[in-house]
Each structure stands twice: as structure tokens, then as C-alpha cells.
Amino acid sequence: MSGAVAKIEAMSPASEAQNPSAEVPGAKNSGAEVSGAETASTESSSAVALTPTPTLAVVPSDRPEDTPGPITYYPPVLVACRVGETTAIWQVETDPELTRGDFSGAWLLDPDGVKGFAGEAEWIEGREDPAAMARLLLVHPVFLTEDSEGDITYGGLAEGELHLVDVAASQEAAEAAVAAAKAEFEEANGKKSTGWGEVRPIEPVEGHPPQGLDEDAEKAVTSVLALARGVRTWNRDWAAFEAVRKRRLKNEPDQPRWVPIRLQG
Numbered sequence: 001m002s003g004a005v006a007k008i009e010a011m012s013p014a015s016e017a018q019n020p021s022a023e024v025p026g027a028k029n030s031g032a033e034v035s036g037a038e039t040a041s042t043e044s045s046s047a048v049a050l051t052p053t054p055t056l057a058v059v060p061s062d063r064p065e066d067t068p069g070p071i072t073y074y075p076p077v078l079v080a081c082r083v084g085e086t087t088a089i090w091q092v093e094t095d096p097e098l099t100r101g102d103f104s105g106a107w108l109l110d111p112d113g114v115k116g117f118a119g120e121a122e123w124i125e126g127r128e129d130p131a132a133m134a135r136l137l138l139v140h141p142v143f144l145t146e147d148s149e150g151d152i153t154y155g156g157l158a159e160g161e162l163h164l165v166d167v168a169a170s171q172e173a174a175e176a177a178v179a180a181a182k183a184e185f186e187e188a189n190g191k192k193s194t195g196w197g198e199v200r201p202i203e204p205v206e207g208h209p210p211q212g213l214d215e216d217a218e219k220a221v222t223s224v225l226a227l228a229r230g231v232r233t234w235n236r237d238w239a240a241f242e243a244v245r246k247r248r249l250k251n252e253p254d255q256p257r258w259v260p261i262r263l264q265g
Contacts, residue, residue, distance in 0.1 A: 072255050076104060077165070078138065079231060081145040081223040082152045084216035086110045087130075088224040089137055089152075092231050096239035096256045103228060108217060109133055109154070131156030141165045141261050143231055145204075147223040164264045167202055173260035174199040174238060181245045196244055199237040205229035235259055 074095035081088050091105035108115040113128035126132030134156035141163045144152070153162060178196055185193050204226035210218055242256040 074098070074258050075140050077141045077143065077231060077259075077261065079143045079145065079224050079228040080138070080152045081148040081220045081227075082150045083147065083220040083223070084150075086214075086216040086220050087134075087152045087154075088217065088220035090224045090228040091140075092228050092235065094235050094259050096242065102232065107133070107137060108221070111154070130154035138162060141263065143167065143202075143227055145223040145227045147219065166262045166264045169262035170260055171199070171201050173262055174234075174241075177257075177260055178241055181241075181249060185248050193248075197237065197241045199234065199241055202227070202230045202234045205233065 074093075076091050076093050079090045079092060087109040089105075089107045089109070090103060093102050093104050107118065109130045111130060113119060113126075113130055114124070114133045118124055119127055121127060124136075126136070131154045134153040138153060138157060142152075143165045178199060182193060182196050204223075206226055207229060210221045210225070213221060238259050239256060246254060246256065
């Protein structure tokens, strides 16, 4: 694989165990690697609940034979950081049946557009325009790292168009969901219950530093990867809780609910 990679292919936890490192987009040489192993709270301000598309209209012939019923869409989330003129963006999956919160995309932007493989991809319109690339990439909820300074959209999105995650409010929503499920079960069964699990607060998880990047890109990628690992752990905690809820509360939705993202608003 070339050292200049702009998007990491989706990896399952099993494949990640076999290949625990992934190349960094825009790296200077083929030795540029970062660990694939597993934030500070954002100040809460009238958080807005975000509801994903509940179901996709899929005709039976397009549906896997072993997956009857509607297929629920779980949007990914993004983690971003801008340092100097460089912005790193990592995509984290939330689908509990897909990768249980794995990484599925990574990009580096600067004033010259997207770097690495995508920078040479002729089918990507506006790849030399960072604002156009920001509009293309930043369509899902965004976790902004503490190290980020400046406009990660390069003027491509207005203030209300960037869906920034309220980390503190999202954590409160997760904890409230666990408490509500536990209370409902205990009221229905007349006894205390344990084993619901815990959705731990999102915190950066340090890993191996990236190689082959300039100073600003290295700092941005390091910051994004640390928070992305924390978001991935949070996604997995939520998926584990939802699995327990589905088994114990039969009158609840029989599909896992999406992670309880709350937006700044």
C-alpha cells in the first residue's frame, strides 16, 4: 500500500487484530503508520437531540436473506482537529452489527485541498478546494478535539451547518438511558437488577504517534486518533448496553438504538 493514503478501508475488530496499524493519509513515506488500537467534555449549551434516519426503504431482493425486516441506518460520526493550516478528519462507524465502532475513513486537508491518494483521484470534484472537501466530508456529527484551532471547514460551511457534538450532553443522555432501562426492568419484575453495563465518558486514548508527517499534520492526527479511540470505546459501550436492553425489555424497540448523540445548539 502506498504511504500516501487518504482513506482507510473499513476494518472489523478481527481484521484490526490481524493488522493493528493503518497508514496515515498524506504521509511522506510508506513507513508512516499509526496504531489501530482503541474528550474532554464540551461545555453544554442547549444541546439538540439528533435523530438518524430510522429505516431505509430496501426492497426484499436487496436485503440479505438472513436479515428479515427493515434495515436500520446508523450514521457514522467524525472526529476533527485543525492545527495551523492542516485539518485531520477521522470517521468512526456506529453500526453495532458492522464494526462496533471501528474506523472507516481518514483524510488530511490543507489550503491546497485533500492530501494523499484522494488528492490524485480525478473522480473527486473539488479535491483541490479545502472548502469544497469540507462540505463533502463534514456531513455527519463532528467531535472536535481540544487541540483544534481555527475553521475546520475553510469557509465551506456556515456556523449553523456544522453539526458539532455536545460531548457532555451526549454522555448525560447515555447515562439517563441506562438508568431508565434499569428502572423500567426493576419496576416490571419487582426486584433489583445488575449487569446493565456502563457507558463510560469519552476520553482521549493515547496510542503510537504517527510517522512521516510534518509538525502540524502530526499534531492534528495524534489529537484526532486519541479522541477517535475514545469515541470508538463509547460506541462499543453503548452497543453492549443496547444488547442487554433488547434481551430484558421485550416491549422496547427490537433493534439497537443509535448512539445518543446530542449537538451543540
